Amino acid sequence: MAESTWPAEPLILAAQGGDLESLTALVCGSHPNVRKFAYSLCASPEDAEDAAQEALIILYRRIGMLRASGALASWMFRIVRNECLRRTRLVPRERAPLPDTAVRSAEDEVLQRMEAARVARAISALPEDQRRVLIMRDIQGYSGRMAADALGLSTAAMKSRLHRARAALQDSLLGAPGGNDEDH
Template sequence: MLLIQDLVEQAQQGDHVALQQLLHHYQPDVTRFARRVCATPEDVEDAVQEALWIATRKIGALRVAGAFSRWLFQVVKHECYRLMRQLRGNTSLSEQLALSMAQTDQSELSHDLALAISNLAPLDCQVLVLRDIQALTTPEVAAQLGLSQAAVKSRLHRARQQLRQTLTEQYCLG
């Protein structure tokens, strides 16, 4: 397969095969990015489809081939925001609050979540991390921590409840 920059240059010159290879290469990354930016799963699909369509139509206008990736991600971000604005006009106040939460800076949310997890009781924290973050099964967590499966389930439930309460209070979602 050709280098990305070569594909961009060929696509700019009208090579449809190069354009298809380029879009195929970027679609998974663009979709992951859109999941973090868009408000709903439906918006993710719409934003990615629209961004790829815009890229198809306007790649010839791109001045620097090396800027394609950054440009494409900006197009996706703008499409997500456009869809949120469009949805905002048709939503209630509570739905608008949820949309504004979707726009919250991801690093801020990650920081708040990490802080809330660190404030859990040590064993509850371990259970939550092993089960929900490292994706171990309940029997695996039980074996690793020397607990019964019932104790793991109980601690996991308690940890999730406490996280939910902390984040709900912090973001006024209740």
């Protein structure tokens, strides 16, 4: 498979200078790489497409903010990564709440929110490769094969990362062996 390349420096400089034709060519030329980043980082193909689109819009609007033309790839990677993370954070809010047959007290609500925040912090502290597979499998409910394919991994590698992520999350939430869990 041929490796796609980023647009050349003269095109980037012309786009930064305000040349509309160069800017259009820059966005079109960056699209395959941005899309590839998005598919490797986002939890679902739909999120990847949306994140790539949003990143290209940001590129179009803010190319003047790029300090060094050689940094286009890393700048776009950060934009795509941030957009994928933003979309991951939105997922729980988009789902309709399940009907609750029992009325919860305000105290129960506060305790549940505190626990959810604690779990979210523990998940965000995981290494990125473990965090992505954990979110896809345990939060978004992807099958093992779908998660492995979306992350570009073999099923065995995906399972290994998922196991490490779950173990690290459990250690974090329950307190690592030898750690002091009485502070909580």
